[in-house]
Amino acid sequence: MLKFDNIFKWFCFGCAALAGLLMLGFFIQLAAAGSEAWRTFGLGFVTSARWNPAEQQFGALPAITGTLATTAIALVIALPLAFAAALFLTEAPPVVGGVLGHAVDLLAAIPSVIYGMWGLFVLAPLMQEHVQPFLADTLGLGGLSFIGTEYNGFGLLTAGLILALMILPYICAVMRDVFIMTPAVLRESAYGIGCTRYEVTIDIVMRYGIRGILGGVFIGLGRALGETMAVLFVIGNVTSMPENLFDSATTIAATLANNFAEADGLERSALFALGLVLLAMSFGIQAAAQYYLHLTGARRGEKC
Numbered sequence: 001m002l003k004f005d006n007i008f009k010w011f012c013f014g015c016a017a018l019a020g021l022l023m024l025g026f027f028i029q030l031a032a033a034g035s036e037a038w039r040t041f042g043l044g045f046v047t048s049a050r051w052n053p054a055e056q057q058f059g060a061l062p063a064i065t066g067t068l069a070t071t072a073i074a075l076v077i078a079l080p081l082a083f084a085a086a087l088f089l090t091e092a093p094p095v096v097g098g099v100l101g102h103a104v105d106l107l108a109a110i111p112s113v114i115y116g117m118w119g120l121f122v123l124a125p126l127m128q129e130h131v132q133p134f135l136a137d138t139l140g141l142g143g144l145s146f147i148g149t150e151y152n153g154f155g156l157l158t159a160g161l162i163l164a165l166m167i168l169p170y171i172c173a174v175m176r177d178v179f180i181m182t183p184a185v186l187r188e189s190a191y192g193i194g195c196t197r198y199e200v201t202i203d204i205v206m207r208y209g210i211r212g213i214l215g216g217v218f219i220g221l222g223r224a225l226g227e228t229m230a231v232l233f234v235i236g237n238v239t240s241m242p243e244n245l246f247d248s249a250t251t252i253a254a255t256l257a258n259n260f261a262e263a264d265g266l267e268r269s270a271l272f273a274l275g276l277v278l279l280a281m282s283f284g285i286q287a288a289a290q291y292y293l294h295l296t297g298a299r300r301g302e303k304c
Helices: 002-033 035-041 061-091 094-107 112-138 156-181 184-192 197-208 210-226 229-234 252-259 266-295
Strands: none
Touching: 002 035, 002 266, 035 266, 061 094, 061 156, 061 210, 061 252, 061 266, 094 156, 112 156, 112 229, 156 210, 156 229, 184 197, 197 210, 210 266, 229 252, 252 266
16 A cells, blocks of 8 residues: 555656646747747847848737737736626526526637637627727727727727637636635625625635635636637737737737748747747746735735
8 A cells, every 4th residue: 555655646746747847848949949039139039029021120029019918908808707707606596607607618618719700700890880989089098090080990909808708708617616615604704793795705705715716817817828819810910019909919829820830040930939938928927926825825824
């Protein structure tokens, strides 16, 4: 039995170590394949806004900006919706909650290319005819240059809306499970001393399940950062710095999908360097989240 325990322990250790080795391998492979671009442009590759294959000039700033902008828009839209939906599903009667819960889960099963096609043929015309003119005329979100002009329905805002729909079921599913796992005695104790449902949700449920809630948020964030096909359909695919929410732009994943098949030489190396930047962004965000949880663990009563 002891021998079996040792074998099982080393098997588990190997599985855990394999994940770390894979991550290290990704970094090494992308860094090696993109070394020519880093040698040619240095850190200027990250800060340059010029992408011109004909002149062998490559800068990652437009793609980085588009990636961060669409991800931020998606999170701003999806987070409150996912939170409200998860809270309702946990408090609703089982018949209603079960049906709606399955409906939300089914959204996660829709392929990203279907979201992209829906965005191209349904959402983009809707944005062009109604949403963009309304936002520009009433709120000025598109910038003064868009007021009274024609719209095409594409751009950062449309891509952000598509991403919000895509990440919403992932975040909602995790939040729903976290809310359900909150011990009933904690809820009942809070209700017993006169807390309202809002106070129970904010002070009890969220504090108890903060790690799980943030886990759901970062699952959605990772999906939004790396999404390719859905964004490719509606963002406009222009490698220049966007000036407003209605401007066509690009993301790192969309740039890789658009250019990798025909790329060669320095351009191919620049695309590998872009991949390294995307991987570093994802890793950095996850590391920052874990560091935040560690710093605030004592305040939540966790052992650090």
